[in-house]
Amino acid sequence: MEVVSPELNSLLPEEIMDTEAIVVVEDLPGETAVPVEELEPEEGQQEAPLPMETELSETLSSTNSGSQLLLATSSSPAVKSATAKLAGAKPASPALSTGLQKLTAPFTLSPNHQIILNKVAASSAEVKPATTQVIKQEGQKLVVTTIGKAGQPIVLALPHTSPKPGQAQTGGEVKAQSQQFKVVTIGSRTDLKPVVGVQAMSSASQLLGTSQHSPLQAQQLKTVQIAKKTQTSSTGPMITKFIITKPVNSKGVSGQTSVSPVIAGRVLSQNPPGTPPRTIAISDSVVSATLNTTPQSISSSKIAISPLKSPSKLTVVSMASQSPSSPQKPVGVPINVALGQPILAVQQSAPSSPAKVVSNHSAPQTVKPVQTVAVGGVGTPQFKTIFPLATSPNVQQIQVPGSRFHYVRLVTASTASSSPQTGSPSTNSHTLQTAIEMTGTCNMIPTAKPVMVNTTPVRMSVPIVPAQTVKQVVPKPLNATSQIVTTSQAQQRLIMPATPLPQIQPNLTSLPPGTVLAPAPGTGNVGYAVLPAQYVTQLQQSTFVSLASNTSFAASAGIQTQARLPLNGLSPSDSASRPRKPCNCTKSQCLKLYCDCFANGEFCNNCNCTNCFNNLEHETERLKAIKACLDRNPEAFKPKIGKGKEGESDRRHSKGCNCKRSGCLKNYCECYEIQAKIMCSSICKCIGCKNFEESPERKTLMHLADAAEVRVQQQTAAKTKLSSQISDLLTRTTPAITSGGGKLPYTFVTKDVAEATCECLIEEAERAELSHRPQAVAERMILEEFGRCLMRIINSAGKAKTDPCSINC
DNA sequence: GAGTTTGAAACT
DNA sequence: CAGTTTCAAACTC
Numbered sequence: 105m106e107v108v109s110p111e112l113n114s115l116l117p118e119e120i121m122d123t124e125a126i127v128v129v130e131d132l133p134g135e136t137a138v139p140v141e142e143l144e145p146e147e148g149q150q151e152a153p154l155p156m157e158t159e160l161s162e163t164l165s166s167t168n169s170g171s172q173l174l175l176a177t178s179s180s181p182a183v184k185s186a187t188a189k190l191a192g193a194k195p196a197s198p199a200l201s202t203g204l205q206k207l208t209a210p211f212t213l214s215p216n217h218q219i220i221l222n223k224v225a226a227s228s229a230e231v232k233p234a235t236t237q238v239i240k241q242e243g244q245k246l247v248v249t250t251i252g253k254a255g256q257p258i259v260l261a262l263p264h265t266s267p268k269p270g271q272a273q274t275g276g277e278v279k280a281q282s283q284q285f286k287v288v289t290i291g292s293r294t295d296l297k298p299v300v301g302v303q304a305m306s307s308a309s310q311l312l313g314t315s316q317h318s319p320l321q322a323q324q325l326k327t328v329q330i331a332k333k334t335q336t337s338s339t340g341p342m343i344t345k346f347i348i349t350k351p352v353n354s355k356g357v358s359g360q361t362s363v364s365p366v367i368a369g370r371v372l373s374q375n376p377p378g379t380p381p382r383t384i385a386i387s388d389s390v391v392s393a394t395l396n397t398t399p400q401s402i403s404s405s406k407i408a409i410s411p412l413k414s415p416s417k418l419t420v421v422s423m424a425s426q427s428p429s430s431p432q433k434p435v436g437v438p439i440n441v442a443l444g445q446p447i448l449a450v451q452q453s454a455p456s457s458p459a460k461v462v463s464n465h466s467a468p469q470t471v472k473p474v475q476t477v478a479v480g481g482v483g484t485p486q487f488k489t490i491f492p493l494a495t496s497p498n499v500q501q502i503q504v505p506g507s508r509f510h511y512v513r514l515v516t517a518s519t520a521s522s523s524p525q526t527g528s529p530s531t532n533s534h535t536l537q538t539a540i541e542m543t544g545t546c547n548m549i550p551t552a553k554p555v556m557v558n559t560t561p562v563r564m565s566v567p568i569v570p571a572q573t574v575k576q577v578v579p580k581p582l583n584a585t586s587q588i589v590t591t592s593q594a595q596q597r598l599i600m601p602a603t604p605l606p607q608i609q610p611n612l613t614s615l616p617p618g619t620v621l622a623p624a625p626g627t628g629n630v631g632y633a634v635l636p637a638q639y640v641t642q643l644q645q646s647t648f649v650s651l652a653s654n655t656s657f658a659a660s661a662g663i664q665t666q667a668r669l670p671l672n673g674l675s676p677s678d679s680a681s682r683p684r685k686p687c688n689c690t691k692s693q694c695l696k697l698y699c700d701c702f703a704n705g706e707f708c709n710n711c712n713c714t715n716c717f718n719n720l721e722h723e724t725e726r727l728k729a730i731k732a733c734l735d736r737n738p739e740a741f742k743p744k745i746g747k748g749k750e751g752e753s754d755r756r757h758s759k760g761c762n763c764k765r766s767g768c769l770k771n772y773c774e775c776y777e778i779q780a781k782i783m784c785s786s787i788c789k790c791i792g793c794k795n796f797e798e799s800p801e802r803k804t805l806m807h808l809a810d811a812a813e814v815r816v817q818q819q820t821a822a823k824t825k826l827s828s829q830i831s832d833l834l835t836r837t838t839p840a841i842t843s844g845g846g847k848l849p850y851t852f853v854t855k856d857v858a859e860a861t862c863e864c865l866i867e868e869a870e871r872a873e874l875s876h877r878p879q880a881v882a883e884r885m886i887l888e889e890f891g892r893c894l895m896r897i898i899n900s901a902g903k904a905k906t907d908p909c910s911i912n913c
Numbered sequence: 914g915a916g917t918t919t920g921a922a923a924c925t
Numbered sequence: 926c927a928g929t930t931t932c933a934a935a936c937t938c
Binding site for chain 3: 685687688689690691692696698699700766770771772
């Protein structure tokens with residue numbers, strides 16, 4: 105997994121950036137790790153300093169010898185020096201010795217500040233069968249790359265949990281199958297002391313990541329843990345958890361002691377008592393990542409970032425990136441990030457369905473779409489979404505009932521087990537999804553003891569959004585097959601860019617509402633894709649959404665890659681609230697503010713535009729355009745309707761209008777515009793404005809508009825009522841007519857009845873004639889007879905209700 | 914539906 | 926910052 109690059113950090117708001125850091129291994133000794141159990145799942149805030157945990161060695165050793173844990177700081181010269189394997193408890197370097205000395209698993213340090221831990225030597229051909237170890241971790245490697253001061257990524261290699269016995273026996277196979285996910289921390293600033301703990305849980309090891317909090321920040325710290333699964337059996341699958349805790353108010357902390365994010369993986373880093381940690385819990389239940397000694401091979405990861413300053417919902421979607429060419433096993437890394445508040449839950453490949461545990465998938469498999477999790481923002485009207493696009497996974501947003509978080513399921517095209525597995529405890533590998541589904545919330549308390557691992561400080565650019573604010577979208581029911589499949593080994597990554605943004609470095613605080621940063625297609629892992637927040641909701645509508653930008657993904661594995669954006673570009677909830685008109689842009693490529701879609705931070709969808717670039721396929725261009733707009737006007741994407749000064753209307757246009765001919769009473773005027781209908785203010789430069797409070801024209805228009813609206817409503821109501829009546833009448837009469845057994849009398853006037861009636865009338869006429877009655881009397885007698893006939897018909901009709909056969913004159 | 918009007922956005 | 930051009934929506938016929 106990758107976390108924000110230093111360059112990106114500079115762009116991030118201080119609120120976001122200040123605190124995060126990756127715990128440096130050196131810091132481990134003497135530092136206390138907080139058991140996950142002790143963290144407050146719900147609030148994510150800790151009222152008191154968490155107990156420190158020093159059991160790293162114990163947990164590691166006790167678990168399985170084959171497990172691999174590696175954390176190293178890029179800044180550490182010793183680490184940089186070379187790849188070194190740690191045999192037994194011997195540290196590779198002094199710096200590492202303290203933190204890793206107890207690690208029994210060998211690990212390698214890559215030249216570029218990457219440390220690869222293989223408990224079971226990845227390269228070594230000696231792979232012990234699973235029998236010896238409850239869990240086979242051979243060949244499984246979790247690579248966590250953190251970017252420290254030097255910008256060098258640190259790679260953690262974790263043994264993947266369930267390799268097939270026959271496989272991964274050889275180093276070569278292991279390497280081929282190895283999956284890596286990088287965790288890149290963005291904090292280039294040295295002053296920051298972020299703490300990143302990476303916690304990977306293996307059933308055997310049952311390690312839980314915890315964060316350590318200083319007393320000062322303990323109150324501010326919120327911890328969100330996702331995907332926790334208690335492992336009952338030692339043989340259970342490995343679970344890696346990242347817990348990111350962020351002090352609610354980073355600014356409250358001065359200097360380095362400000363909020364520091366903690367990423368907890370298999371090993372939790374321990375912070376010095378004074379260091380307020382942010383904890384990122386990443387659960388890699390299935391982390392079946394095979395070993396990759398080369399960090400470069402790792403597909404890019406993304407981190408969602410949203411400006412905290414502007415109230416907005418931030419949705420972070422991490423997409424498991426997996427290079428199509430490399431059949432690597434996906435590593436499921438569920439990540440919860442709570443910055444200031446429980447905000448983000450990112451989940452990537454989870455091999456197992458919720459209740460089910462995916463056991464060893466050592467064999468390389470085609471990755472099926474992985475669903476990952478999007479996270480809502482806290483109490484913010486808008487949300488931004490950062491979408492990692494480097495690889496081409498399908499993305500699904502799912503909402504876990506009862507969960508405060510929104511989850512986006514990302515599907516990668518690499519390895520996935522097509523068959524659901526009923527997990528026996530021993531074989532269970534836990535994926536993030538599994539954990540999430542099981543818990544239904546990001547707040548999960550791991551039962552296992554976390555191990556703290558210190559990493560280099562990192563600035564987290566992850567926006568945190570309270571799930572509550574996120575629109576509640578009911579996830580489409582996924583068939584069991586798809587879920588299970590998707591959850592299988594997928595590579596999970598944090599949404600942070602491992603590499604600096606390309607030329608484009610937009611001010612993240614000013615990104616359009618709903619922004620997703622993701623590696624842009626064609627830019628490798630470097631680029632970011634800025635996705636409109638609506639897109640997230642759009643994703644929610646579609647069961648499977650593939651990112652069109654990722655062509656490689658589409659090509660891989662024949663996974664569902666059809667992007668199915670909602671019609672009209674509206675999410676269900678959006679459509680109900682504010683329908684958006686499709687644009688008709690022809691020349692702007694929908695990359696200028698002329699385009700309402702673009703201006704609103706939305707993708708064009710079902711629009712009538714031509715040569716549209718406002719989509720994922722042209723994320724690079726789109727990002728440039730956004731940057732250009734922001735350069736011209738930093739507030740270009742902020743809402744135009746804001747609150748006016750005191751004494752003025754509650755709402756006013758942020759810039760005011762410049763109307764000259766319309767009198768500000770037509771929809772040309774942005775103040776008057778249909779949906780706003782606000783009056784012009786002092787900041788307007790309009791000429792001949794009639795859009796003010798006392799304007800008779802405006803009143804007239806408003807009255808007319810109101811009257812028209814009333815008429816429309818009345819007409820609508822009348823039509824509805826009439827339709828209802830007609831419908832009701834039809835429902836009552838139609839059966840009688842068609843069946844012949846109707847309830848209305850006239851339905852009984854059949855040919856026979858008519859003939860009988862006529863006979864009665866003729867008979868009465870003859871009677872009158874025989875009695876020599878005058879003609880007037882005769883006619884009266886006939887009419888009276890006719891009346892009697894009608895009465896009999898009516899009576900017969902009445903009887904027919906009970907006796908349909910009683911129709912007779 | 915084509916053409917015109919309008920004003921914001923973009924450009925100079 | 927002002928003037929001009931471009932653009933797409935709003936409007937008219």
